[in-house]
Amino acid sequence: MRACGHRCGALMRDPVLHGEYQSVADMQEQPDSVLGAICFSSTPLMVDQALCLHVPMQRLDQPDEAVCEVWRCSGQVAAGQYGDIRYRQGDGVLFGVIALPEHRFDAGRPLLQQAAESAYRQVFELLNRLEYHYLFRFWNYIADINAESFGMERYQQFNIGRQDAFLAHGRDVLGNAPAACALGMREGPLAIAFIAGTAPPLNIENPRQISACRYPQQYGPRSPTFSRASLVRIGKGTVLFISGTASIVGHATLHHDDAVMQTREAMANIKAVLDEANRQSPDSFDLAGLAYRVYIRHPADLAPVRAELVRIVGEQCTAVYLQADICRTDLLLEIEAVHATKSFGME
Numbered sequence: 001m002r003a004c005g006h007r008c009g010a011l012m013r014d015p016v017l018h019g020e021y022q023s024v025a026d027m028q029e030q031p032d033s034v035l036g037a038i039c040f041s042s043t044p045l046m047v048d049q050a051l052c053l054h055v056p057m058q059r060l061d062q063p064d065e066a067v068c069e070v071w072r073c074s075g076q077v078a079a080g081q082y083g084d085i086r087y088r089q090g091d092g093v094l095f096g097v098i099a100l101p102e103h104r105f106d107a108g109r110p111l112l113q114q115a116a117e118s119a120y121r122q123v124f125e126l127l128n129r130l131e132y133h134y135l136f137r138f139w140n141y142i143a144d145i146n147a148e149s150f151g152m153e154r155y156q157q158f159n160i161g162r163q164d165a166f167l168a169h170g171r172d173v174l175g176n177a178p179a180a181c182a183l184g185m186r187e188g189p190l191a192i193a194f195i196a197g198t199a200p201p202l203n204i205e206n207p208r209q210i211s212a213c214r215y216p217q218q219y220g221p222r223s224p225t226f227s228r229a230s231l232v233r234i235g236k237g238t239v240l241f242i243s244g245t246a247s248i249v250g251h252a253t254l255h256h257d258d259a260v261m262q263t264r265e266a267m268a269n270i271k272a273v274l275d276e277a278n279r280q281s282p283d284s285f286d287l288a289g290l291a292y293r294v295y296i297r298h299p300a301d302l303a304p305v306r307a308e309l310v311r312i313v314g315e316q317c318t319a320v321y322l323q324a325d326i327c328r329t330d331l332l333l334e335i336e337a338v339h340a341t342k343s344f345g346m347e
C-alpha cells in the first residue's frame with residue numbers, strides 16, 4: 001500500500017461536502033463518492049435509484065437534457081435503507097430520498113397529508129436511530145400542488161402532514177426549521193430529498209419576510225415548516241442552503257402577473273438572506289458565488305426571467321431553469337440557491 005502523507009491525512013480528517021450540477025452519465029461515472037443527488041428529467045431515467053431522487057420536471061433552458069444536483073463527499077460513503085427511505089451516509093452527513101405513492105394511504109382522509117406525515121415521520125425515526133439529529137435541507141416535490149380536494153388546496157394538506165410529523169417528534173415548528181423548497185409537478189409520487197448531519201446548522205431568517213413558520217391562517221390552517229436558509233460547517237467547508245424564495249414581502253405576494261418583477265423581488269429576498277448570513281457568520285457570501293435553480297410556472301416566462309437574473313447576478317450566473325408549479329397560485333416563479341466552498345458550478 002502506498003504511504004499516505006500528511007495532506008492525504010488532512011483530507012480524511014476534514015471531509016468536505018460539495019455539490020455540482022452534472023449530467024446523469026457524469027454522476028454515474030464516479031458513483032462511490034456520491035452522497036446523493038436529485039435528477040430532474042421529464043422522461044424516465046436509466047439511473048441507479050440508490051444514488052438519486054428522480055423528479056419528473058421539464059428543463060426549460062435545455063429541454064431534452066436531464067440535469068442532476070449531485071452532492072459528493074470526500075470520505076467513505078455507506079448506503080442503507082429504512083422503511084421507504086434510501087440513504088447514503090458520509091462522515092457526519094447523510095443524504096436521504098423518499099418517493100411515496102399516495103395511493104398507499106386510506107381514501108377517507110387527504111392522501112397527501114398522510115403521505116407527508118408518513119414520509120417525515122420516517123425521516124425523523126431514521127435520524128433518531130442513526131443519531132443524525134440535525135436537518136439542514138429538505139426538497140419537496142408534490143403532484144398537482146395547487147389542486148383542491150377535501151375542501152383544501154393540496155399544498156395546505158402537505159403542510160398539515162409535515163407539521164404533524166415535526167410535532168410528533170417534539171421538533172420545533174416555530175423556529176430553527178430546516179431550509180426547504182416545495183414545488184409542484186404534474187404527477188408522480190410525493191418525492192422528498194433531505195440532508196442531515198451530526199452538528200447543528202445555523203438557521204437564517206429574512207428580515208423582509210415574516211418567518212414562514214408564522215404565516216397567518218389565510219394561507220392554510222398550518223404554517224409551512226422551514227427557515228429561509230441554513231448555514232452548515234462540515235470539516236473545513238461551509239455550505240449555505242437558501243430555501244425556495246419567491247416574490248413575498250411580509251407574508252404577501254407582490255407583483256401579480258409580472259414575472260420580471262417577481263424575479264427582482266425574489267432576488268432582493270435572496271440578497272437580504274445573504275446579508276443576514278454575512279452578519280451572523282465570518283463568511284462573505286455574494287450573489288455571484290451562488291448556484292441557482294429557478295422554477296418557472298409558465299415556460300413562456302423563461303427568456304425575461306433569465307435576462308433579469310443575468311442582469312442582477314452577472315453573465316457568469318450559474319442557473320438551471322425548470323418548469324414547475326409554485327405553491328401559491330399567484331406566484332409565477334421560485335428561486336433557490338446554494339453556496340458550497342468547493343465550487344458548485346456547471347461542468
Ligand code: 3EB
Pocket residue numbers: 140180181182212224225226243244245246248327
Ligand atoms: C414561500 O416563501 C414560498 O413549504 O417548504 C418556499 C420554500 C415556499 C419552502 C415549503 C415553500 C416552502 O412561502 C413557498
